[in-house]
Amino acid sequence: SQQGEEDPQALSIQEGENATMNCSYKTSINNLQWYRQNSGRGLVHLILIRSNEREKHSGRLRVTLDTSKKSSSLLITASRAADTASYFCATVSPPFGGGTRVLVKP
Amino acid sequence: EAEVAQSPRYKITEKSQAVAFWCDPISGHATLYWYRQILGQGPELLVQFQDESVVDDSQLPKDRFSAERLKGVDSTLKIQPAELGDSAMYLCASSLAGARDTEAFFGQGTRLTVV
Incomplete structure (x- = not known):
C-alpha cells in the first residue's frame, strides 16, 4: 500500500501554539497531499507538495517533504480553535492513514 | 464554488435492508471515488471510477x-x-480526468447507522 501514516495520532495544544504532525509512506511518490477533516464532515484539501519540492507554504501551513526518508511534516503556526480537526496525508489515488487528531484549546 | 453533492446526509436502516447513496461529482471530473470511514479511522477506498x-x-x-x-x-x-458493521460515514470524492496524484474534492458524506 502507498498510504501515508500520520504521527502522532492525537495532539492537544493551546491556541497560539504551533502544531506539527508527521507522515511516513512506503513507496516512491509523485506528490503528497495533506487534507483536513472537521468532525462529521468531508475532507478538505490543504496543500500538495511534489516529489521535487522540499518545502511549501500556504498561509499558516508549512509542509516539508524528505523523499530520502519517505516522510513529510505539516506545521500549523499560530494555531486557532478553528484548526481543531483531523489531518491526513495522502499519496496516490489518494488512500489515507489514520490521521492526526488536533485539538486546539482556547 | 463547485461542490461534490451527496445524499442523503444521514440514513438509518435496519439490518438486512437495502440502502443506497448518491453522489454527483464536480462537473468535468472524470474520476470518482467512494470511501468508507469508520469513526476515528481514516477513509478506506471502496471503489474508483474513471468515467463509467x-x-x-x-x-x-x-x-x-x-x-x-x-x-x-x-x-x-x-x-x-x-x-451492523456497515455503520460508517460514506464519502464521495472526485478529481480531474485522467490525472493521478491530484487534488480530490470531497462531499459532506452520508452517515449510515444500521440498527
Missing part, C-alpha cells in the same frame, strides 16, 4: 456492495443486505 469504468474495486465487499456510474457522471453506491 471501474478502475479499482479491490476493497469493495462485492457480496453485498455494488457501485455504478452509468453515464460517467453521477454515481450510486448500494448495500444489500446491510449489516
Whole structure:
C-alpha cells in the first residue's frame, strides 16, 4: 500500500501554539497531499507538495517533504480553535492513514 | 464554488435492508471515488471510477456492495443486505480526468447507522 501514516495520532495544544504532525509512506511518490477533516464532515484539501519540492507554504501551513526518508511534516503556526480537526496525508489515488487528531484549546 | 453533492446526509436502516447513496461529482471530473470511514479511522477506498469504468474495486465487499456510474457522471453506491458493521460515514470524492496524484474534492458524506 502507498498510504501515508500520520504521527502522532492525537495532539492537544493551546491556541497560539504551533502544531506539527508527521507522515511516513512506503513507496516512491509523485506528490503528497495533506487534507483536513472537521468532525462529521468531508475532507478538505490543504496543500500538495511534489516529489521535487522540499518545502511549501500556504498561509499558516508549512509542509516539508524528505523523499530520502519517505516522510513529510505539516506545521500549523499560530494555531486557532478553528484548526481543531483531523489531518491526513495522502499519496496516490489518494488512500489515507489514520490521521492526526488536533485539538486546539482556547 | 463547485461542490461534490451527496445524499442523503444521514440514513438509518435496519439490518438486512437495502440502502443506497448518491453522489454527483464536480462537473468535468472524470474520476470518482467512494470511501468508507469508520469513526476515528481514516477513509478506506471502496471503489474508483474513471468515467463509467471501474478502475479499482479491490476493497469493495462485492457480496453485498455494488457501485455504478452509468453515464460517467453521477454515481450510486448500494448495500444489500446491510449489516451492523456497515455503520460508517460514506464519502464521495472526485478529481480531474485522467490525472493521478491530484487534488480530490470531497462531499459532506452520508452517515449510515444500521440498527
